[in-house]
Amino acid sequence: MQSSFIARNPSVLWFLLALSAFTVLVSLLSEAGGSALISTSFLKTLGKTLCLCLVAIAMDVVWGYCGILSLGHFAFFGIGGYAIGMWLMYERTAEIVTTSLDSNILPPTPDEITDAIGSQIFGVVGSNDFPLIWAFSHSLTLQLLAVVLVPGLLALVFGWLAFRSRVTGVYLSILTQAMTLALSLHFFQNDTGLRGNNGLSGLQNIPGLEGVPQATVSLWFFWASAFALGAGYVLFSWVVSGKLGSVIRAIRDDETRVRFLGYHVESYKLFVFTLTAMVAGIAGALYYPQAGIINPAEIAPIASIYLAVWVAIGGRGRLYGAVIGAAVVSLMSSWFTGGSAPDINLGVYVIKWTDWWLVLLGLTFVAVTLFFPKGIGGLFDLLPRRKGDTK
Amino acid sequence: MSTLLEVSGVSVSFDGFKAINNLSIQIGEAELRAVIGPNGAGKTTFMDIVTGKTRPDEGYVIWGESSVNLLTMSESQIALAGIGRKFQRPTVFEAQTVRENIVMSLKNPRRPFDLLFGRQADDTEYRVRVVSDEIGLTDALDQTSGALSHGQKQWLEIGMLLAQDPRLLLVDEPAAGMSPAEREHTTDLLVRAAKTRAVVVVEHDMDFVRRLNCKVTVLHQGSVLAEGSLDHVTKNKDVVDVYLGR
Numbered sequence: 137m138q139s140s141f142i143a144r145n146p147s148v149l150w151f152l153l154a155l156s157a158f159t160v161l162v163s164l165l166s167e168a169g170g171s172a173l174i175s176t177s178f179l180k181t182l183g184k185t186l187c188l189c190l191v192a193i194a195m196d197v198v199w200g201y202c203g204i205l206s207l208g209h210f211a212f213f214g215i216g217g218y219a220i221g222m223w224l225m226y227e228r229t230a231e232i233v234t235t236s237l238d239s240n241i242l243p244p245t246p247d248e249i250t251d252a253i254g255s256q257i258f259g260v261v262g263s264n265d266f267p268l269i270w271a272f273s274h275s276l277t278l279q280l281l282a283v284v285l286v287p288g289l290l291a292l293v294f295g296w297l298a299f300r301s302r303v304t305g306v307y308l309s310i311l312t313q314a315m316t317l318a319l320s321l322h323f324f325q326n327d328t329g330l331r332g333n334n335g336l337s338g339l340q341n342i343p344g345l346e347g348v349p350q351a352t353v354s355l356w357f358f359w360a361s362a363f364a365l366g367a368g369y370v371l372f373s374w375v376v377s378g379k380l381g382s383v384i385r386a387i388r389d390d391e392t393r394v395r396f397l398g399y400h401v402e403s404y405k406l407f408v409f410t411l412t413a414m415v416a417g418i419a420g421a422l423y424y425p426q427a428g429i430i431n432p433a434e435i436a437p438i439a440s441i442y443l444a445v446w447v448a449i450g451g452r453g454r455l456y457g458a459v460i461g462a463a464v465v466s467l468m469s470s471w472f473t474g475g476s477a478p479d480i481n482l483g484v485y486v487i488k489w490t491d492w493w494l495v496l497l498g499l500t501f502v503a504v505t506l507f508f509p510k511g512i513g514g515l516f517d518l519l520p521r522r523k524g525d526t527k
Numbered sequence: 528m529s530t531l532l533e534v535s536g537v538s539v540s541f542d543g544f545k546a547i548n549n550l551s552i553q554i555g556e557a558e559l560r561a562v563i564g565p566n567g568a569g570k571t572t573f574m575d576i577v578t579g580k581t582r583p584d585e586g587y588v589i590w591g592e593s594s595v596n597l598l599t600m601s602e603s604q605i606a607l608a609g610i611g612r613k614f615q616r617p618t619v620f621e622a623q624t625v626r627e628n629i630v631m632s633l634k635n636p637r638r639p640f641d642l643l644f645g646r647q648a649d650d651t652e653y654r655v656r657v658v659s660d661e662i663g664l665t666d667a668l669d670q671t672s673g674a675l676s677h678g679q680k681q682w683l684e685i686g687m688l689l690a691q692d693p694r695l696l697l698v699d700e701p702a703a704g705m706s707p708a709e710r711e712h713t714t715d716l717l718v719r720a721a722k723t724r725a726v727v728v729v730e731h732d733m734d735f736v737r738r739l740n741c742k743v744t745v746l747h748q749g750s751v752l753a754e755g756s757l758d759h760v761t762k763n764k765d766v767v768d769v770y771l772g773r
């Protein structure tokens with residue numbers, strides 16, 4: 137019982153080893169690493185994939201371990217992206233505006249600068265005033281805090297209301313869908329002050345790093361994503377192991393019984409829901425600078441459903457399963473929908489993968505749920521197991 | 528004997544059907560009590576009310592020296608106040624080991640951060656052993672509890688109750704589906720447990736109840752039909768009618 141954390145969770149060590157090896161390999165093959173086998177755009181795809189893996193393990197903890205089928209966790213991911221995006225956009229626009237105003241004969245007043253930044257950013261939505269939610273956009277520290285705190289706070293309030301009323305099962309899933317839908321619609325409004333359907337763009341340009349080539353910046357973000365995934369994996373392994381993990385899994389299996397043991401089930405759900413939302417926020421904050429753009433469509437209800445599909449296909453209730461599911465499905469998804477997959481000509485009909493990928497994914501999901509509920513991760517059970525190797 | 532639990536004038540109806548009808552029962556400190564009655568008499572519902580699972584339409588449930596009102600408390604608060612419960616259908620966490628089931632039940636701080644950051648008490652292993660020895664599952668500690676036999680699951684659930692160290696144990700049909708030898712072991716367990724705390728046992732099997740050798744309450748249609756020693760209640764004409772009438 138008192139054995140060390142790693143000894144109780146051998147999969148953590150294996151995972152960190154695999155992740156490190158992958159990171160080194162990709163770095164060596166990247167443009168910045170001297171070889172050009174991995175293009176910068178593919179490097180970004182890989183970095184983004186690591187972020188998706190991170191939000192997937194968060195989803196696995198909340199659903200696979202605690203039994204809360206949240207179909208809203210991608211909202212937290214998006215909020216993280218918006219929070220960092222606001223700083224990126226503000227700071228970058230400020231640099232451009234200041235440089236261009238410097239060429240004026242009269243030095244610009246602070247008001248002129250603010251106005252110029254405002255009209256640069258909000259011109260697309262016909263405004264040049266800074267909305268209130270941009271109050272802290274000049275401060276990287278505060279926006280970084282927002283990456284964690286805003287999703288955390290939203291999850292805390294939402295979860296408190298939902299769990300306190302003992303909303304469970306499919307009702308809770310619907311409620312979380314409603315949350316992410318409402319948020320997405322809210323962000324679509326120009327009045328919200330987040331540039332409506334334009335979203336935030338140019339996020340790949342990191343202020344202060346203009347002199348550094350994108351190949352290098354992308355590699356740094358790739359490293360940061362890998363580090364975050366590794367740290368998240370360790371954090372969640374720690375949470376779901378030991379006594380806390382025991383109670384969390386018990387809540388998944390029979391929450392009523394856990395209550396009669398004297399545990400305040402709602403606190404546990406709230407803890408898990410909030411913690412995973414915060415991690416999802418971090419994942420989003422690392423993802424969108426690599427994607428370059430974020431808009432409200434990113435947090436549409438379907439995005440959170442995909443997240444659940446990844447975890448189901450990868451195998452819920454085991455963290456590496458979520459990683460595998462997110463990586464495999466999201467990479468395949470970008471391959472199929474990116475137009476690189478060869479169309480299949482049946483003579484009478486041409487299967488275009490851009491249209492048919494969703495059908496394939498849907499069928500895979502149904503097949504996995506029906507015939508292989510442990511998902512891809514279940515394959516690892518076929519390996520010879522050592523004693524004490526718990527899931 | 529001072530009263531530990533007092534249920535008085537409690538009624539509850541489901542869709543107009545009165546499952547519990549003006550029920551009053553008192554359980555004393557360190558008392559062993561058997562509750563019997565035909566199917567649907569309201570025995571399980573009585574436990575549901577005491578443990579906070581079902582809220583009655585009227586009546587009081589008063590607990591302990593300080594006479595707290597259990598009806599205002601949540602299930603987990605009631606459990607923490609010292610009432611443990613074994614369900615009619617054995618419910619252990621089948622995906623987890625016997626040890627994990629017991630450790631989860633041990634009387635320890637129960638908030639999330641206590642579990643996350645709190646160091647496991649040094650005597651944990653010892654306390655687990657005390658419980659597992661008592662229920663005869665020490666050899667199975669590292670086994671998944673889903674792999675246990677039906678009788679062993681019943682014992683594990685009783686063990687989880689003992690681990691909580693409650694002042695009152697509510698035990699719903701502990702011997703259901705057990706072999707005669709297992710029943711005997713279960714009787715011993717309950718009798719021993721009742722030395723230091725109150726134990727209320729719901730059981731159908733008369734031989735089992737006889738071996739408990741304690742005061743018996745007969746429930747019928749949601750209220751008390753008779754109360755006293757087993758011999759006393761089995762001589763009661765109403766009780767005979769109820770049992771033979773079915």
Ligand SMILES: Nc1ncnc2c1ncn2[C@@H]1O[C@H](COP(=O)(O)OP(=O)(O)OP(=O)(O)O)[C@@H](O)[C@H]1O
Pocket residue numbers: 541542546564565566567568569570571572573615
């Ligand atoms: N949640 C509920 N909704 C509707 N009816 C219920 C509910 N719970 C119990 N009842 C009804 O209340 C009555 C008493 O049920 P209870 O389970 O307490 O009986 P019991 O004495 O435990 O019977 P058994 O010996 O079969 O376990 C039964 O008629 C049952 O159908």
Ligand SMILES: [Mg+2]
Pocket residue numbers: 570571572615699
């Ligand atoms: Mg019953």
